[in-house]
Amino acid sequence: MSTVIYPSPIFGPVHSRRLGVSLGINLLPADGKVCSFDCIYCECGFNADNRAHNPLPTREEVHLALESKLIEMKAVGPIPDVLTFAGNGEPTCHPSFPEIIDDTLALRDEYFPNAKVSVLSNSTFIHRPAVFAALAKIDNNILKLDTVDEDYIHLLDRPGSNYSVSNIISQLKAFKGNCIIQTMFLKGKYEGRDMDNTSDKYVLPWIEAVKNIAPRQVMIYTIDRETPDHDLQKASPEELDRIVSQLAKEHIVATASY
Numbered sequence: 001m002s003t004v005i006y007p008s009p010i011f012g013p014v015h016s017r018r019l020g021v022s023l024g025i026n027l028l029p030a031d032g033k034v035c036s037f038d039c040i041y042c043e044c045g046f047n048a049d050n051r052a053h054n055p056l057p058t059r060e061e062v063h064l065a066l067e068s069k070l071i072e073m074k075a076v077g078p079i080p081d082v083l084t085f086a087g088n089g090e091p092t093c094h095p096s097f098p099e100i101i102d103d104t105l106a107l108r109d110e111y112f113p114n115a116k117v118s119v120l121s122n123s124t125f126i127h128r129p130a131v132f133a134a135l136a137k138i139d140n141n142i143l144k145l146d147t148v149d150e151d152y153i154h155l156l157d158r159p160g161s162n163y164s165v166s167n168i169i170s171q172l173k174a175f176k177g178n179c180i181i182q183t184m185f186l187k188g189k190y191e192g193r194d195m196d197n198t199s200d201k202y203v204l205p206w207i208e209a210v211k212n213i214a215p216r217q218v219m220i221y222t223i224d225r226e227t228p229d230h231d232l233q234k235a236s237p238e239e240l241d242r243i244v245s246q247l248a249k250e251h252i253v254a255t256a257s258y
């Protein structure tokens with residue numbers, strides 16, 4: 001098992017634990033990773049080990065490749081449950097992300113009107129009005145909030161120095177419930193530091209932030225593939241279930257992927 005770099009701009013379909021039959025749309029280059037985070041659990045590896053050299057796919061290239069794949073799937077299957085923006089980094093960093101969302105919604109309506117459009121994002125570009133507006137249009141606006149602990153997030157997700165948890169929470173709240181929060185729980189060590197975020201020390205303040213954001217759903221998950229840091233471990237099903245129960249007590253709909 002090793003870290004994975006996805007084809008671009010279309011990959012799959014794959015069977016996703018959380019989303020069903022998912023056709024992947026990767027707005028990053030095929031030869032490496034582009035992300036505003038550098039998570040120590042990233043299935044694409046560390047940024048420094050997997051830098052992309054090719055340009056981002058253009059809006060036209062994404063449109064052509066997506067339409068061609070949807071025509072093929074219409075002819076031979078499978079029927080997609082979801083068209084998912086994911087892949088080698090952060091999709092919302094693409095300068096044409098809002099226009100590509102409009103193209104994708106139009107193609108979805110034409111070929112598979114029952115399919116959902118999902119975006120997996122790390123939330124770092126939602127301060128851009130056009131990105132915010134695009135995310136507000138889709139079916140599953142899945143936004144990462146791994147922790148509200150400023151020190152821990154700089155160890156786990158490794159954003160730039162101007163990242164502010166409180167600003168991100170305010171911006172998430174502005175979706176007025178039209179978002180899904182996704183959060184990684186894990187254990188193990190990174191550079192000798194204990195990375196376990198399943199304890200109340202991390203979970204309780206995060207639940208307060210989730211209550212404040214009031215998303216329509218929360219998805220919690222744990223490591224599924226090899227991670228670039230090899231001392232990390234999965235959170236157990238019992239630990240994830242306990243966090244789901246804590247959310248349920250606050251009347252927050254949540255699911256766990258083990």
Ligand code: SF4
Pocket residue numbers: 035036037038039041042043044087088089090122157
């Ligand atoms: S935000 Fe996603 S793509 Fe970016 S480093 Fe983290 S896990 Fe990888």
